[in-house]
Amino acid sequence: MSDTDTFLRLAFAQSPAAEANAAMARIREEQGDAKSYEFVLPDKEVRAFLLERTLPRLVDYLESVGARLPGCGxxxxxxxxxxxxxxxxxxxxxxxxxxxxxxxxxxLKRRYGPNRT
Known part of the structure; x- marks a missing residue:
């Protein structure tokens, strides 16, 4: 299984990208007014993209908005x-x-969170 497939297999819902705004609004409401963190997955080198670019930013964002790891509520x-x-x-x-x-x-919190050490 490819890294892309492994990652996207975690999805709990899908929607056509053309209906993104309506779909995100629906998911926000279903998840109790949750916040959406959005990004485009590249066609190649998905694991490197996720680990080098997405993960540091995501951890910083989650910790900054109070959606603490591990639950990321x-x-x-x-x-x-x-x-x-x-x-x-x-x-x-x-x-x-x-x-x-x-x-x-x-x-991850130590390396990438807002209070990096």
């Missing part, structure tokens, strides 16, 4: 891949990326 990811929008719980994505990176959740 109140945040879901809206991931555009091709013509489909995939919705993932932030906690599931962070868990997988933690595993891929070999870093514990505590180490």
């Amino acid at each position: 109140g945040v879901f990811l809206s991931v555009f891949a091709g013509d489909t929008l995939h919705f993932l719980h932030a906690r599931d994505a962070v868990s997988l990326l933690s595993e891929w990176s070999g870093l514990s959740l505590d180490e």
Whole structure:
């Protein structure tokens, strides 16, 4: 299974990308007025993109808005891949990326959180 498939398999819902605004509004409401963290998944080198570019920014964002690891409450990811929008719980994505990176959740917070040490 490709890294893209492994990552997107975490999705709890999908929508055509052309209907992104309505779909995100629906998911926000269904998730109790949750926040959406959005990005476009590249066609190539997905694991490197997720670990080097997305993970540091995502951890910083989550910790900054009070959606603390490991639960990441109140945040879901809206991931555009091709013509489909995939919705993932932030906690599931962070868990997988933690595993891929070999870093514990505590180490992710230390390295990438707003209070970096």
